[in-house]
Amino acid sequence: MNPIPFVMLCLSLIVNPALAQQPSQQPSATTAARQSSAEPAFDRLLGRWVRLQGGYVITIRAVDADGKLDASYANPRPLPFHVAVASRDGNALKLLFELRAAGYNGSTYTLNYDAANDRLNGVFDQVVAKQRFDVVFARDKS
Structure with a gap:
């Protein structure tokens, strides 16, 4: 087995879940609904x-x-x-x-x-x- 693809696969498995933990930059539908209902x-x-x-x-x-x-x-x-x-x-x-x-x-x-x-x-x-x-x-x- 070629070690380079295996290392790339392992790195992607390690890095991708970490990126998934980042907070979303866009407000959720619930947040948007709360903001609009707070406005008169x-x-x-x-x-x-x-x-x-x-x-x-x-x-x-x-x-x-x-x-x-x-x-x-x-x-x-x-x-x-x-x-x-x-x-x-x-x-x-x-x-x-x-x-x-x-x-x-x-x-x-x-x-x-x-x-x-x-x-x-x-x-x-x-x-x-x-x-x-x-x-x-x-x-x-x-």
Whole structure:
């Protein structure tokens, strides 16, 4: 028997199991599922939200994976949002709405989703009147 192939075979048997013990560089399916479930889901934002100070309404009908919202505003008449987006900041969900309708040109709602209370809290910056208001929106459960 030729000793060189035999030595090569022995080396491969010794080295290969050692390589198999190396940790995987790719996350397992279980790890990926745990990470995604720890991140807040945009679908929690869907629904009709009523501002406690004044009865203004934000309705969020859909949200895509990038955070673009299909949303509308009413004060009580409907007004279009120029910008309606949600984003993640760690475990927090943040929302930005910009109005460009008459009387609101460039006014924004900057809100945070409060999961414990199922509310949207933040600031309404009414740029035309040069005023800022602390605001709270509660989910309409009717």
